[in-house]
Amino acid sequence: MQAVILAAGEGKRVRPLTRNRPKAMIPVANRPIIEYVIDALLKNGIRDIIVVVGYRKEQVTRFLNGLDVPIEVVVQNKQLGTAHALQCAESKIQGDFLVLPGDNYIDPQSIGRIKDIPSAILVKEHPNPSNFGVVLLNNSLVTDIIEKPEHAPSFMVSTGIYSLRKSFFSSVRGNDITDAIPALIAAGEQIRAVPADDWQDAIFAWDLLKMNRRLLKNLPMARQGTASRQTIIQGPVSIGKGTTIGPNTVITGPVVIGNDCTIGPNCCIMPNTSIGSRVTIEPFTLLGDTIIMDDTSVGSHSRIVSAVVGERCVLADHTSVCTAPGLMDIEGCTIKSEFGAIIGDNVVSSPFSVYQNSLIGNNVTIENQEHISSRNIPDDAMVI
Amino acid sequence: MCGIVGYIGRREAAPLIVEGLKKLEYRGYDSFGVATLENGIHLAKYQGRISEKAGTASQLKGKIGIGHTRWATHGVPNDTNAHPHTDCTGTVAVVHNGIIENYAELKRDLQSRGHTFRSETDTEVIVHLIEDEHIQKKDLLASVQAVIPRLKGSFAILVIAAGEEKIIAARYASPLVIGIGDGEFFAASDMTPVIEHTERAIFLEDGDIVSLSKKKMEIFHNGKPVSRQVELIDWSLEDVKKGGFAHYMLKEIYEQPQAFYNTIRSVSRETLPAMVREAQTVTVVACGSSYHSGFIFKYLLEASCGIPVRLEFASEFKYYTPPISGLVIGITQSGETADTLTALKAAKASGCKTLAITNVLGSSVTRLADITLYMRAGPEISVAATKSFIAQLAVLMQIANSLADTPHDDMLLQAHKAIEVVLLMDLADAVSVCKDAQSIFYVGRGPFYAVSLEGALKMKEISYIHAEGYAAGELKHGPFALLSPETPVIALCMPGETYGVMVSNIKEMKARGAPVIAVGAEGDRELPDIADIFIAVPKSLPLVQILTSLVVEQLLAYHTAVALGRDVDKPRNLAKSVTVE
Numbered sequence: 001m002q003a004v005i006l007a008a009g010e011g012k013r014v015r016p017l018t019r020n021r022p023k024a025m026i027p028v029a030n031r032p033i034i035e036y037v038i039d040a041l042l043k044n045g046i047r048d049i050i051v052v053v054g055y056r057k058e059q060v061t062r063f064l065n066g067l068d069v070p071i072e073v074v075v076q077n078k079q080l081g082t083a084h085a086l087q088c089a090e091s092k093i094q095g096d097f098l099v100l101p102g103d104n105y106i107d108p109q110s111i112g113r114i115k116d117i118p119s120a121i122l123v124k125e126h127p128n129p130s131n132f133g134v135v136l137l138n139n140s141l142v143t144d145i146i147e148k149p150e151h152a153p154s155f156m157v158s159t160g161i162y163s164l165r166k167s168f169f170s171s172v173r174g175n176d177i178t179d180a181i182p183a184l185i186a187a188g189e190q191i192r193a194v195p196a197d198d199w200q201d202a203i204f205a206w207d208l209l210k211m212n213r214r215l216l217k218n219l220p221m222a223r224q225g226t227a228s229r230q231t232i233i234q235g236p237v238s239i240g241k242g243t244t245i246g247p248n249t250v251i252t253g254p255v256v257i258g259n260d261c262t263i264g265p266n267c268c269i270m271p272n273t274s275i276g277s278r279v280t281i282e283p284f285t286l287l288g289d290t291i292i293m294d295d296t297s298v299g300s301h302s303r304i305v306s307a308v309v310g311e312r313c314v315l316a317d318h319t320s321v322c323t324a325p326g327l328m329d330i331e332g333c334t335i336k337s338e339f340g341a342i343i344g345d346n347v348v349s350s351p352f353s354v355y356q357n358s359l360i361g362n363n364v365t366i367e368n369q370e371h372i373s374s375r376n377i378p379d380d381a382m383v384i
Numbered sequence: 385m386c387g388i389v390g391y392i393g394r395r396e397a398a399p400l401i402v403e404g405l406k407k408l409e410y411r412g413y414d415s416f417g418v419a420t421l422e423n424g425i426h427l428a429k430y431q432g433r434i435s436e437k438a439g440t441a442s443q444l445k446g447k448i449g450i451g452h453t454r455w456a457t458h459g460v461p462n463d464t465n466a467h468p469h470t471d472c473t474g475t476v477a478v479v480h481n482g483i484i485e486n487y488a489e490l491k492r493d494l495q496s497r498g499h500t501f502r503s504e505t506d507t508e509v510i511v512h513l514i515e516d517e518h519i520q521k522k523d524l525l526a527s528v529q530a531v532i533p534r535l536k537g538s539f540a541i542l543v544i545a546a547g548e549e550k551i552i553a554a555r556y557a558s559p560l561v562i563g564i565g566d567g568e569f570f571a572a573s574d575m576t577p578v579i580e581h582t583e584r585a586i587f588l589e590d591g592d593i594v595s596l597s598k599k600k601m602e603i604f605h606n607g608k609p610v611s612r613q614v615e616l617i618d619w620s621l622e623d624v625k626k627g628g629f630a631h632y633m634l635k636e637i638y639e640q641p642q643a644f645y646n647t648i649r650s651v652s653r654e655t656l657p658a659m660v661r662e663a664q665t666v667t668v669v670a671c672g673s674s675y676h677s678g679f680i681f682k683y684l685l686e687a688s689c690g691i692p693v694r695l696e697f698a699s700e701f702k703y704y705t706p707p708i709s710g711l712v713i714g715i716t717q718s719g720e721t722a723d724t725l726t727a728l729k730a731a732k733a734s735g736c737k738t739l740a741i742t743n744v745l746g747s748s749v750t751r752l753a754d755i756t757l758y759m760r761a762g763p764e765i766s767v768a769a770t771k772s773f774i775a776q777l778a779v780l781m782q783i784a785n786s787l788a789d790t791p792h793d794d795m796l797l798q799a800h801k802a803i804e805v806v807l808l809m810d811l812a813d814a815v816s817v818c819k820d821a822q823s824i825f826y827v828g829r830g831p832f833y834a835v836s837l838e839g840a841l842k843m844k845e846i847s848y849i850h851a852e853g854y855a856a857g858e859l860k861h862g863p864f865a866l867l868s869p870e871t872p873v874i875a876l877c878m879p880g881e882t883y884g885v886m887v888s889n890i891k892e893m894k895a896r897g898a899p900v901i902a903v904g905a906e907g908d909r910e911l912p913d914i915a916d917i918f919i920a921v922p923k924s925l926p927l928v929q930i931l932t933s934l935v936v937e938q939l940l941a942y943h944t945a946v947a948l949g950r951d952v953d954k955p956r957n958l959a960k961s962v963t964v965e
Binding site: 001020045047048051053056058061062064065068069070071072073094260278295311312346 | 557558559574575587589612613615616627628629634635638639645649797798800801804805807808922
């Protein structure tokens with residue numbers, strides 16, 4: 001059995017986090033989303049894996065190189081759509097195959113359920129179906145797919161995970177796989193809808209926090225590094241090699257901390273927090289419900305809750321990030337949102353900055369104790 | 385990382401295994417060995433490259449065999465430590481890829497029961513454990529099955545024993561594939577050694593134990609027979625090893641942040657040898673890119689510590705009077721560069737202390753020099769040095785930093801971040817200017833002069849465009865006559881003491897009509913106006929800007945060479961390591 005993972009698209013709605021990596025490479029619970037997909041395939045004994053890369057392809061390829069299993073990489077030079085991406089891998093496909101998006105989490109059991117059915121699609125009920133391809137069913141057979149409808153006739157959506165025959169390629173119309181499905185049905189193919197157990201997509205950047213909470217639940221416990229004897233660690237906590245945790249730090253799991261970090265003394269890491277590698281958390285700082293990526297440092301006396309912070313950021317002392325509801329303009333749509341902050345890569349923010357419900361672009365510099373609430377600050381800006 | 389290969393079938397095993405090991409050289413190449421089975425076990429193992437000593441190994445008799453190529457990370461590479469390892473009686477042989485974490489306690493236990501260990505490797509415990517079981521059970525498969533649960537860590541192993549016509553393979557958390565041919569089986573770390581013989585392969589799961597005989601294959605998991613799906617593989621060899629990158633060079637360029645960080649962490653003030661700390665004068669001998677890293681080191685060490693540094697091409701060293709005291713540093717990626725070896729020998733003969741900086745554990749230079757510091761770059765395949773160069777600089781920068789009065793530990797530990805940022809940059813404009821040029825000039829001042837030399841070397845090596853690096857001030861003493869609209873100039877113009885005079889140099893070159901590509905720091909207000917193309921690297925201290933501007937030059941050379949359709953990884957007329965004078 002072969003599997004094609006689509007990881008060429010940028011994921012525009014997750015900007016600014018996707019400027020330096022495609023959505024599939026965003027770390028959730030300290031592993032890029034695509035790694036969970038690969039893992040789920042391997043658990044089902046599927047080892048012939050092809051990954052279609054495009055946007056920021058070097059970043060994806062370098063990561064795939066570091067994996068133990070050999071993975072074939074195919075390049076899609078222009079990101080025209082999912083069916084086009086799949087066509088880039090057509091010459092490598094020999095028979096029935098699976099297609100999976102590289103930027104959605106999927107559990108191994110669901111893949112086990114679909115892999116032996118030659119023409120099928122994994123579906124799942126979703127409270128906001130209009131962001132997805134809505135699937136219409138008749139006795140678990142698909143009758144139609146409507147891509148991102150304004151008024152969804154059903155809550156059943158496509159997970160983007162298909163089991164297809166090689167002959168699928170002759171039915172491709174347009175650039176997306178969903179466009180080809182009605183043609184396939186019209187040609188008499190019976191496409192079965194198979195329910196998925198656990199499937200997670202982050203449509204907007206703040207949805208990553210929910211995905212993080214979910215994936216931290218499966219956290220394998222691994223404690224390396226050195227923790228001071230006065231550290232209090234409760235619940236599932238994973239600490240990487242070379243990390244040092246200073247005295248009087250309290251860590252309440254689920255929490256994952258990468259390699260070579262310096263944390264504390266006197267810090268408080270609350271549940272649902274993922275901290276990458278080589279991160280510095282200065283004394284008297286509280287983190288909770290947050291993703292901090294590699295090489296970032298957070299100053300002392302800060303409180304960071306409900307935030308995604310990119311790589312190589314420097315947040316100075318007394319930074320505060322707290323949750324607030326608001327409206328966000330994403331790709332021309334106004335979306336209701338409730339989160340603290342999404343901060344891109346290389347952001348430098350001065351002491352006493354306060355963030356609520358805001359998107360901060362890459363390479364942004366924030367000066368003078370700004371209070372940033374419900375704002376979307378573009379890449380490379382300077383806030384004075 | 386190491387590579388393993390096994391063969392059982394109708395053909396002579398040794399030549400097939402040696403060929404297979406050559407294909408796995410990208411996983412490591414500091415020592416190798418082969419064991420075959422015919423009326424007992426025949427063993428040949430050597431330190432060094434497979435290509436050099438393969439002859440004797442491929443003459444071993446037998447149609448069953450296993451082989452190993454090693455990349456030592458701890459424990460020196462020598463003939464004894466090379467795999468395969470045999471037991472006390474010489475009836476069982478094992479090759480192993482991975483790490484046995486509980487080997488120390490197993491070893492103590494085995495020694496107390498009278499086993500003699502010949503090597504310092506963790507692998508040898510496996511073979512003695514199997515020996516014990518084999519004496520009782522008289523069956524290799526059952527013996528391996530009994531031993532595997534006692535091993536902690538990661539492993540892919542292949543085992544043969546005298547008197548049994550089979551290979552037993554097992555894996556846990558290290559890669560292993562079984563190739564299925566016609567009346568023959570292969571086992572290997574990945575598909576590269578197998579693919580020219582068969583397309584049918586089985587990827588084993590963690591915990592699988594396989595028994596391969598000439599006729600059949602049986603797979604066991606937790607003691608029960610299982611079946612695994614046979615897959616058809618249609619990759620080409622090169623694809624597998626490059627892991628999806630178009631060229632090794634690009635792969636290695638993208639590995640640089642990691643290589644730099646790992647190397648910085650591996651050298652520290654505390655572990656720095658006394659002879660380096662106490663050196664009153666330093667001489668650096670090197671060739672090619674290594675010479676340029678030595679050149680950068682000269683600027684850094686003289687500026688930060690006031691220690692005079694003499695820098696010589698290794699090939700010219702013998703024509704000078706050698707220094708009679710002080711420290712001589714030889715820099716060579718491969719550890720086999722003939723000129724550098726000769727120069728170090730001369731230095732030693734005249735009574736100097738010698739330090740080697742190399743990427744290959746146990747290479748010739750490590751035996752010659754008094755002390756060796758390693759670059760943690762991992763195997764480098766592309767002829768043009770990239771990650772090994774950055775790793776050399778990491779060693780040298782850490783030496784200069786450790787000796788300096790005002791150390792910059794934090795900055796060095798953070799420098800990989802800036803390299804990562806450069807890897808995200810788009811250089812298409814600059815590439816389009818360079819690819820049509822007949823000649824390109826690289827200019828800089830201070831350490832950036834040395835960086836210019838390296839940039840020009842990279843461009844020459846892989847794009848075949850004539851390129852020269854000049855100290856910006858020297859340009860007016862002759863080379864200025866060559867400037868014209870057809871000769872792009874790449875000017876390294878970083879903030880600092882050289883900035884003002886570099887800007888006026890750029891203006892002079894512009895006045896002669898040469899298109900100028902300026903590499904400067906982010907937020908520079910002047911350069912975007914005066915240069916035709918401005919490439920901004922992250923604003924940082926000079927040490928980091930040396931690294932970032934280097935990576936810009938590497939990427940520029942790479943993309944220019946690709947645009948011209950050059951064979952990037954194997955440029956014409958060049959070899960990876962130059963082992964003749």
